[in-house]
Amino acid sequence: MSAFAGLLAQTPASGYAWAYLDEESKREVRRALLKAVCIPGYQVPFASREMPVARGWGSGGLQVTLSIIEPADTLKVIDQGSDESMNARALRDLIVRTTGVATTTDAREASIIQTRHRIPEDPLHEGQIIVFQVPIADPLRIVDARSSVTRRLHAERDYAPLWLYLYEDVATKGAPSFTHSYPVQVEGGYVMAPTPIPRHDIPRLCEAPFLALYGAGREATVYAVPPYTKVTPLEFDDRPFTVERFPEPCALCGASWTYLQEEADVDPPRYVCSDVAYCRRRRSG
Amino acid sequence: MGYTSVADRTEAVEAAAALAAPAHAVPADGVSALIARCPLLIDQIAAECGVVEPALCARALLQAQGDVVRAVSLVRAWAATLPRIGRVRLATAELRAERRITPAFARPDGGQYLGASLDYAQRLLDLSSSERPAQQNENAHRNGALELPRTFPSAIAPLSDEGLIDATPRATPLDVTRTKHISGRGALLQLLARGETGTMTALAYTAIRGYGQRQDPTLMELRSGMLPVRARRPDGEEFVVGEITATTAEVTLYRLHDQGGADARFTLGVGATVGRLERRAIAAAMLDAGCARAASDPDAKRRPCDDEEFITVAIDGQEASGFVEHLKLPHYVTFTSDLDRVREARAERAQA
Numbered sequence: 001m002s003a004f005a006g007l008l009a010q011t012p013a014s015g016y017a018w019a020y021l022d023e024e025s026k027r028e029v030r031r032a033l034l035k036a037v038c039i040p041g042y043q044v045p046f047a048s049r050e051m052p053v054a055r056g057w058g059s060g061g062l063q064v065t066l067s068i069i070e071p072a073d074t075l076k077v078i079d080q081g082s083d084e085s086m087n088a089r090a091l092r093d094l095i096v097r098t099t100g101v102a103t104t105t106d107a108r109e110a111s112i113i114q115t116r117h118r119i120p121e122d123p124l125h126e127g128q129i130i131v132f133q134v135p136i137a138d139p140l141r142i143v144d145a146r147s148s149v150t151r152r153l154h155a156e157r158d159y160a161p162l163w164l165y166l167y168e169d170v171a172t173k174g175a176p177s178f179t180h181s182y183p184v185q186v187e188g189g190y191v192m193a194p195t196p197i198p199r200h201d202i203p204r205l206c207e208a209p210f211l212a213l214y215g216a217g218r219e220a221t222v223y224a225v226p227p228y229t230k231v232t233p234l235e236f237d238d239r240p241f242t243v244e245r246f247p248e249p250c251a252l253c254g255a256s257w258t259y260l261q262e263e264a265d266v267d268p269p270r271y272v273c274s275d276v277a278y279c280r281r282r283r284s285g
Numbered sequence: 286m287g288y289t290s291v292a293d294r295t296e297a298v299e300a301a302a303a304l305a306a307p308a309h310a311v312p313a314d315g316v317s318a319l320i321a322r323c324p325l326l327i328d329q330i331a332a333e334c335g336v337v338e339p340a341l342c343a344r345a346l347l348q349a350q351g352d353v354v355r356a357v358s359l360v361r362a363w364a365a366t367l368p369r370i371g372r373v374r375l376a377t378a379e380l381r382a383e384r385r386i387t388p389a390f391a392r393p394d395g396g397q398y399l400g401a402s403l404d405y406a407q408r409l410l411d412l413s414s415s416e417r418p419a420q421q422n423e424n425a426h427r428n429g430a431l432e433l434p435r436t437f438p439s440a441i442a443p444l445s446d447e448g449l450i451d452a453t454p455r456a457t458p459l460d461v462t463r464t465k466h467i468s469g470r471g472a473l474l475q476l477l478a479r480g481e482t483g484t485m486t487a488l489a490y491t492a493i494r495g496y497g498q499r500q501d502p503t504l505m506e507l508r509s510g511m512l513p514v515r516a517r518r519p520d521g522e523e524f525v526v527g528e529i530t531a532t533t534a535e536v537t538l539y540r541l542h543d544q545g546g547a548d549a550r551f552t553l554g555v556g557a558t559v560g561r562l563e564r565r566a567i568a569a570a571m572l573d574a575g576c577a578r579a580a581s582d583p584d585a586k587r588r589p590c591d592d593e594e595f596i597t598v599a600i601d602g603q604e605a606s607g608f609v610e611h612l613k614l615p616h617y618v619t620f621t622s623d624l625d626r627v628r629e630a631r632a633e634r635a636q637a
Contacts, residue, residue: 015412052408080391090405136495145495173549179501179539263392264443274391 019066020098025049029067029222033213036224041186043137043154048220058091058116059217061133065095065114068129068213074102076110081118081259081274088116105277117180119201121258121278124210126227132195134216137223139183139193159191162234170239182241184231191234192223199233199243200259206231246271253282307350319343328530328560329353333602334360335462335479337529337559354481354606361603369463373526374515377533377557382433383510387440389503389537395437400509401561433510440506441535444551450537451552453577473576473593477569478558481602488599489568492575492590500578500591501539502554502571508533509561533557534566538574552578572596 077092079085107120140150249256251270273279349355384400509532537551554574575591
């Protein structure tokens with residue numbers, strides 16, 4: 001601790017604990033996370049704290065990261081795939097100011113990656129932890145807004161309402177209406193909201209070597225997908241799950257396998273990688 | 286002395302008001318200091334009043350001891366006595382943006398400008414004793430000063446051109462304070478412009494939280510800045526009488542999953558408010574979009590957040606708080622009647 005006391009004294013965050021949260025709070029989050037890892041996909045309630053960011057702006061992911069982070073960790077924080085987005089910078093700044101940990105933009109070098117809406121394009125490896133900021137933790141919210149109802153459905157593994165929803169989509173619109181936040185089943189058990197990651201990222205969650213932790217601050221739950229766990233999107237045998245498609249490869253690095261975003265301030269508009277650090281590294285060789 | 290005797294002793298009303306008055310006199314510079322130090326609070330009162338006059342709003346807030354609802358009541362009641370001598374025209378397309386963000390688009394035509402915002406500032410309570418010198422702020426203004434383009438293209442225009450946005454029904458402006466029958470989108474937008482910020486936020490939140498039809502809202506564009514106010518001379522010539530601060534928001538709802546077999550597209554909702562009240566503008570746009578979505582499917586079950594009539598009733602802070610607080614008035618006549626029924630029913634059951 002003392003090594004960091006000096007560092008903290010120089011920062012405006014002095015007066016706050018190492019990693020911001022008090023030890024009791026961290027312990028509570030860690031206890032909930034342990035349970036979450038033991039029961040993959042299950043939403044574990046915890047007493048979510050008020051954080052120095054607004055609810056819905058990463059307060060859950062932040063509580064998870066601050067509870068598990070250690071001095072030797074290397075941190076990467078992204079929003080929409082970018083390390084430079086304002087929200088990613090603000091969250092990273094808070095974590096660094098209260099811990100002094102090293103940061104990186106290279107997903108391969110990070111031990112903890114806190115993210116909103118993306119999984120980095122780089123293949124991740126064992127030992128890495130990805131922390132998702134979760135807006136809507138319950139995939140059954142779409143069929144019933146009341147947690148009193150959805151908790152019972154989960155307990156009974158009664159996913160019929162969600163299958164029915166999917167069926168009606170396919171029957172009446174020809175395709176599932178889910179876009180991002182496509183519901184997944186974890187090892188054939190709990191159905192889980194993989195966060196609003198694009199469908200592109202869902203296959204990359206299946207049997208992945210990294211640990212995925214999910215923090216929902218406003219909804220006061222955490223959940224997890226341990227390494228090498230089967231994560232499958234809900235789909236009918238004759239209507240296979242599909243991912244987003246783009247008309248052309250990345251205009252900057254030429255990748256045709258990454259998730260892209262449109263840029264309209266150039267003429268003609270173009271598509272570029274949403275994972276900015278990955279795209280930049282490819283271009284610099 | 287019991288409060289039932291208030292009617293008999295009018296001096297009790299005055300004595301109660303005197304007890305409620307601040308112990309210390311309000312300093313002479315109270316109004317200007319309040320405007321300078323709490324601009325967003327004054328904006329909120331102006332918006333909820335529908336009266337854009339900061340000095341008056343600040344005066345009302347001080348008189349109301351910081352009770353926003355009462356301050357709004359004071360200003361609205363005062364404004365209600367004023368004759369409407371003419372109309373002014375505001376065109377949100379003319380807003381001179383000091384801030385423009387497009388969460389739905391990373392790099393929109395025209396660019397994004399963060400402007401003045403606390404969005405990404407950490408919420409760490411500043412417990413240092415001294416207040417920050419004003420000088421520091423002036424420097425920030427000087428360093429951050431950046432000429433913004435006079436106008437911006439609409440961020441959703443390309444999507445509209447592609448036919449991906451539902452045509453929004455045109456709303457006819459309506460002065461709800463001078464109208465007998467309040468209905469239609471024009472009235473809704475007017476009510477949303479004057480609604481209570483917290484109520485609007487709560488209703489919009491329930492929509493995004495899963496109550497109501499599935500919505501999946503995305504904020505397309507948010508602008509705040511100065512909006513010219515135009516009036517017309519008797520000879521027909523239009524001229525700018527001044528500028529007000531304003532914020533506009535456009536929200537779309539994703540819609541592949543509606544009933545009725547319409548093509549897949551997005552439903553647009555718009556929100557506008559006086560002042561730099563972004564939460565308020567976004568909530569208004571979400572509620573407008575929710576109502577527009579619901580209107581396309583008249584048979585669907587409504588929840589408060591997409592029920593135009595419910596929203597119309599709920600969002601006026603004056604009506605809501607007035608009626609909730611009216612329970613403080615004596616009710617012993619009506620309650621005696623309730624009591625009589627309950628006792629009678631019990632007596633009947635006892636005999637049976």
